[in-house]
Amino acid sequence: MKNPFEYGGIVGQDAFCNRVVEQNDLRRAADNGDRLLVYAERRMGKTSLVRRVLEQLPIDSYLPIYIDLWTTNGTRSFSVQVAKATAEAAERRAEKMLVTAKDLFRYLTPSVSIDDTGNPSVQFGARAAVADVPQLEDVLQAPLKLAQRRKKKVVVVLDEIQRIAEYADDAVERTLRSVVQEPSGVAWFFLGSRKHLIQHMFSDKSRPLYRSAGHYPLESIHVDDWTPFIQDRFKAAGKHVSATHVAELCTRTEGHPYYTQHFAHDLWEITGAGEAVTEKHLVDAEYLLLRRLSHSYTVLWESLTPNQRTLLRGLALSDGSLSTFSAGFLADTGLAASSAHRAAEGLLSEDVIDRGPDGFVITDRFLRRWLAAL
Numbered sequence: 001m002k003n004p005f006e007y008g009g010i011v012g013q014d015a016f017c018n019r020v021v022e023q024n025d026l027r028r029a030a031d032n033g034d035r036l037l038v039y040a041e042r043r044m045g046k047t048s049l050v051r052r053v054l055e056q057l058p059i060d061s062y063l064p065i066y067i068d069l070w071t072t073n074g075t076r077s078f079s080v081q082v083a084k085a086t087a088e089a090a091e092r093r094a095e096k097m098l099v100t101a102k103d104l105f106r107y108l109t110p111s112v113s114i115d116d117t118g119n120p121s122v123q124f125g126a127r128a129a130v131a132d133v134p135q136l137e138d139v140l141q142a143p144l145k146l147a148q149r150r151k152k153k154v155v156v157v158l159d160e161i162q163r164i165a166e167y168a169d170d171a172v173e174r175t176l177r178s179v180v181q182e183p184s185g186v187a188w189f190f191l192g193s194r195k196h197l198i199q200h201m202f203s204d205k206s207r208p209l210y211r212s213a214g215h216y217p218l219e220s221i222h223v224d225d226w227t228p229f230i231q232d233r234f235k236a237a238g239k240h241v242s243a244t245h246v247a248e249l250c251t252r253t254e255g256h257p258y259y260t261q262h263f264a265h266d267l268w269e270i271t272g273a274g275e276a277v278t279e280k281h282l283v284d285a286e287y288l289l290l291r292r293l294s295h296s297y298t299v300l301w302e303s304l305t306p307n308q309r310t311l312l313r314g315l316a317l318s319d320g321s322l323s324t325f326s327a328g329f330l331a332d333t334g335l336a337a338s339s340a341h342r343a344a345e346g347l348l349s350e351d352v353i354d355r356g357p358d359g360f361v362i363t364d365r366f367l368r369r370w371l372a373a374l
């Protein structure tokens with residue numbers, strides 16, 4: 001029997017837990033043509049949630065456009081990515097896709113091919129002789145045009161929005177601001193992690209996207225929702241896990257979706273058919289999980305400077321959170337204040353730590369446990 005707990009990819013209907021309130025909130029926002037910033041640390045389930053909402057929108061009245069910005073690195077690749085997603089969302093058949101792409105994007109030269117799965121896919125040819133910004137404006141107007149022409153509500157999702165803060169200039173941010181402010185039948189969802197970058201982008205007065213979207217932080221999934229989800233999946237395989245043991249699992253993962261699925265996956269694996277989960281199973285599952293993660297943690301550890309390692313281990317031992325570089329902390333770790341700050345900046349930009357409510361936190365819960373056990 002296939003392990004029912006999935007982690008890593010986008011989870012669809014069969015592996016999707018709860019988020020009922022969030023789905024309703026997002027559906028309402030789509031309906032109202034709102035602009036929303038959905039943010040949370042990595043692997044909290046932003047993409048899975050939004051994709052699920054998009055899938056369930058009735059296609060006769062909505063046109064969803066999902067754009068992943070992960071691989072983009074500047075204005076031009078942003079434009080191409082948006083144009084591609086827009087054309088592919090607007091049409092299903094290859095011939096029509098080509099016609100629509102040519103019509104919508106005056107400055108790009110599209111072609112359409114059929115991919116391995118038999119679906120048409122748009123590519124854009126060599127750079128047209130036009131500057132980046134007019135091209136960008138043209139591309140970002142396309143969802144507005146589609147909303148008008150089709151008489152549908154268009155929902156544009158820009159996933160990994162923090163990427164645009166890393167582009168060489170702020171042309172995308174500025175253009176995006178003017179486009180999302182136009183009254184239109186378009187809802188804009190921005191999805192992002194890396195809190196410090198996102199906060200900068202949307203809460204800093206000097207930035208173009210300042211106050212351009214409502215904030216929608218995504219939290220962990222509550223143990224009350226995980227309990228039936230996990231118990232049912234054990235039961236379907238003739239295995240048993242008590243609510244108490246699920247609660248213990250969720251304490252260790254803090255209900256974080258990725259880690260909860262990962263832990264449940266390993267726990268399910270080591271529990272035999274007909275068996276009931278015991279305390280020992282939990283311990284063994286955590287051991288297995290840390291062993292599986294150990295390789296990537298070692299690679300990360302080896303990429304750090306000595307001061308970064310010292311700071312990180314100090315953080316892990318101090319419960320993973322640190323309000324200030326207190327004298328006690330500095331004395332314990334032997335770091336000078338200036339070195340500690342420099343090390344923290346480096347770890348922050350590498351996404352290893354983030355600013356939490358009370359100071360720096362190691363975002364990855366199991367990295368924290370792995371470090372503490374070193």
Ligand SMILES: Nc1ncnc2c1ncn2[C@@H]1O[C@H](COP(=O)(O)OP(=O)(O)O)[C@@H](O)[C@H]1O
Nearest residue numbers: 006007008009017043044045046047048257258
């Ligand atoms: N609603 C959910 N129910 C169950 N598991 C989830 C849910 N949302 C996320 N997950 C788990 O978290 C992992 C990461 O989800 P993803 O949507 O990629 O997060 P993000 O986009 O925030 O990085 C998934 O592979 C899955 O294991």
Ligand SMILES: [Mg+2]
Nearest residue numbers: 046047048159
């Ligand atoms: Mg994602």
